[in-house]
Amino acid sequence: MGQQEKVATSLAGAVSDGISASLAPVDADLARRYPGDPGTRQPVHTVYVPGDAFTASTIRSWGDQALRALDEHAPDAASLAAVLGIPDGLAEAVHDRVRAKLSREPVEDLRIDFEDGYGPRSDAEEDETAARAARLVSQAYANGTAAPYMGIRMKCMEAAVRDRGIRTTDVFLTGLMEAGGLPEGLVLTLPKVTYPEQVTAFVQLLEAFEKAHALPAGRLGFEIQIETSQSILAADGTAAVARMIDAAQGRATGLHYGTFDYSACVGVSAAYQASDHPAADHAKAVMQVAAAGTGVRVSDGSTNVLPVGPTDRVHEAWRLHYGLTRRALARAYYQGWDMHPGHLPTRYAAVYAFYREGLEQAAARLAAYVAKAGGDVMDEPATAKALSGYLLRGIDCGALDTAEVARLTGLTRAGLDAFASPRRGGLTVTAP
Numbered sequence: 001m002g003q004q005e006k007v008a009t010s011l012a013g014a015v016s017d018g019i020s021a022s023l024a025p026v027d028a029d030l031a032r033r034y035p036g037d038p039g040t041r042q043p044v045h046t047v048y049v050p051g052d053a054f055t056a057s058t059i060r061s062w063g064d065q066a067l068r069a070l071d072e073h074a075p076d077a078a079s080l081a082a083v084l085g086i087p088d089g090l091a092e093a094v095h096d097r098v099r100a101k102l103s104r105e106p107v108e109d110l111r112i113d114f115e116d117g118y119g120p121r122s123d124a125e126e127d128e129t130a131a132r133a134a135r136l137v138s139q140a141y142a143n144g145t146a147a148p149y150m151g152i153r154m155k156c157m158e159a160a161v162r163d164r165g166i167r168t169t170d171v172f173l174t175g176l177m178e179a180g181g182l183p184e185g186l187v188l189t190l191p192k193v194t195y196p197e198q199v200t201a202f203v204q205l206l207e208a209f210e211k212a213h214a215l216p217a218g219r220l221g222f223e224i225q226i227e228t229s230q231s232i233l234a235a236d237g238t239a240a241v242a243r244m245i246d247a248a249q250g251r252a253t254g255l256h257y258g259t260f261d262y263s264a265c266v267g268v269s270a271a272y273q274a275s276d277h278p279a280a281d282h283a284k285a286v287m288q289v290a291a292a293g294t295g296v297r298v299s300d301g302s303t304n305v306l307p308v309g310p311t312d313r314v315h316e317a318w319r320l321h322y323g324l325t326r327r328a329l330a331r332a333y334y335q336g337w338d339m340h341p342g343h344l345p346t347r348y349a350a351v352y353a354f355y356r357e358g359l360e361q362a363a364a365r366l367a368a369y370v371a372k373a374g375g376d377v378m379d380e381p382a383t384a385k386a387l388s389g390y391l392l393r394g395i396d397c398g399a400l401d402t403a404e405v406a407r408l409t410g411l412t413r414a415g416l417d418a419f420a421s422p423r424r425g426g427l428t429v430t431a432p
Contacts, residue, residue: 033246034293037389039421041396042297043108043149044351045338046256050117051129051152056136059147063106065341069307070099073314074345083315084322084346086353093356098348101398106344108397109149109335112137114168115156115191116261123164130168134175141183151187153225157198166205173220177213188222189256194230196240199247206251221251223299227258229265232286242290252296255287256337259301275301275324275336284333300328302337307346318346325350334393348397355394362387363408366419370410388419 049058074080077095081087086094112133114126121129133152140146152172155165169188176182190202206220224244226232234240245252262283263273274280280301287298303324307317321343328336329350338347366387391409394400395416402413409416 032250035295036293037297037421038295039417041148042334042393044334044397045107045336045347046109046111046299047107047147047338048111048113048117048153048302050119051112051114051126051133052118052121054112054133054136056139056145059107059110059140059145062341062344063102066102066106066344067099069314069342070102070345073307073311073318080345080349083318084349084353085319086349087357090353090356094349094352097352097398098345101348101352102344105147105398107147109187110147110151111187111189112150112152114165115153117153123167126164126168127171130171131175134172135179137183138176138179141185142180146183146185149185149187150183151185151189153189153191156190156192157201158192158194169205170209173209182215182219186220187253188220189225190222191225191258192227192261193224193244194228194240195234196243196247199224199244199252203247203249203251218250221253222248223254223256224248224252225256225258226283226287227261227265229262232283239286239290241287245290245294245296252294254297254299254335255291256299257284257287257301259337260304262301273304275303276327284331288332297335298333300324300333300336302339303343304339306340307342308340314342317342322346322350326354329354351397352399355390355397355399358390359394359400359404360408362390363405366391366411367409384419385421388416392416392420 047062055061070080074083077091080095080098081091114130118126118129130152137146137150140150152168154169154172155161157165173182176186190199193199202222206222207217209215210217210219224241226241231240231244234243241255245255257275257280259275259280260273263277263279264270266279268277268279284298284300291298303321305317305320307314307321325336325347328334336347338344366384369384369387388411391400391405392413395402395405395413405416406412411419
């Protein structure tokens with residue numbers, strides 16, 4: 001190669017240095033506020049069980065009830081596909097994977113409820129229930145029967161129930177520590193958050209617990225449940241949910257939309273309270289934008305239409321739940337709530353159909369991007385990130401197999417992770 005020609009410039013290096021110095025606070029703020037997705041598994045759903053109803057057999061019982069519902073109302077791939085409108089080419093794979101999932105891991109995320117689902121109890125009763133929940137959760141992780149994620153939803157930080165919520169949190173966490181320590185899959189959910197100051201107060205509670213047990217600072221994270229209009233639009237016109245994420249000081253792991261409390265808060269009639277109502281779409285869109293880049297994930301809510309009764313009614317409820325789940329997935333809400341064992345078949349059918357139907361196209365686009373090959377779509381680094389994230393979510397929930405994704409993309413799991421979580425500002429990622 002010949003000698004490289006000198007390129008003419010007009011500005012001294014001091015100009016660039018000065019700009020960098022002036023933007024150093026912005027660089028630090030970007031890194032703090034927008035670290036990107038944590039790269040950990042996100043559950044496809046959260047199952048809520050009242051504190052007094054939770055037992056050591058709850059997770060297996062939900063799986064068994066879901067399997068019986070399939071056997072009774074859609075015993076084979078063709079019948080399930082006919083009910084839900086799953087294409088023939090996907091029917092067998094989806095049906096088989098749903099049954100395998102319900103047998104192996106029916107619940108991905110379980111929340112033991114001490115709020116709306118628990119009802120009025122004496123302090124002594126709630127103390128004992130919270131302590132029992134801690135023992136059962138610890139035992140489940142010890143003997144391998146736990147869901148990947150488990151925890152509690154305590155009462156909110158409003159004045160009437162604040163002390164009770166604080167005490168239940170303390171009893172539960174203390175019980176876990178006494179039983180051997182905090183499990184890796186521990187999740188706490190703070191409901192009915194209206195003001196960022198309530199998030200700050202919960203952070204103070206968790207900090208105090210960490211100090212009391214000599215835990216690393218920040219060990220305890222939590223989800224923020226969005227159930228009031230004030231959490232979306234504050235009195236001063238700002239998006240309060242964005243301020244709540246900031247108030248969590250890096251501890252917030254999720255934003256969960258509360259379908260029925262939020263709908264009632266903005267005056268939606270009971271018959272129209274659903275996750276596809278325009279009011280719900282607006283709230284979740286604000287949540288999604290507020291959370292983007294922060295590492296905080298957004299979860300959709302639930303449906304209160306239960307798949308129970310005769311087959312025609314079960315099928316009607318299944319079609320509704322399947323459609324709402326598919327709608328949420330298309331809008332990038334990759335998690336939702338399931339309130340009944342009969343919702344599990346359609347949760348997994350919707351999720352598995354979503355990932356399997358797009359597998360070959362997503363894999364081909366990602367492989368072409370890695371190879372810098374041509375095609376009918378010109379993809380950018382951000383699209384490669386989305387494609388690899390899509391494939392990873394499919395693998396994590398059981399819709400896809402690591403081996404088939406590797407065969408189609410030429411990428412290992414580590415390679416997919418590298419594309420899904422690139423360094424901020426990076427334009428290229430080299431991955432095996």
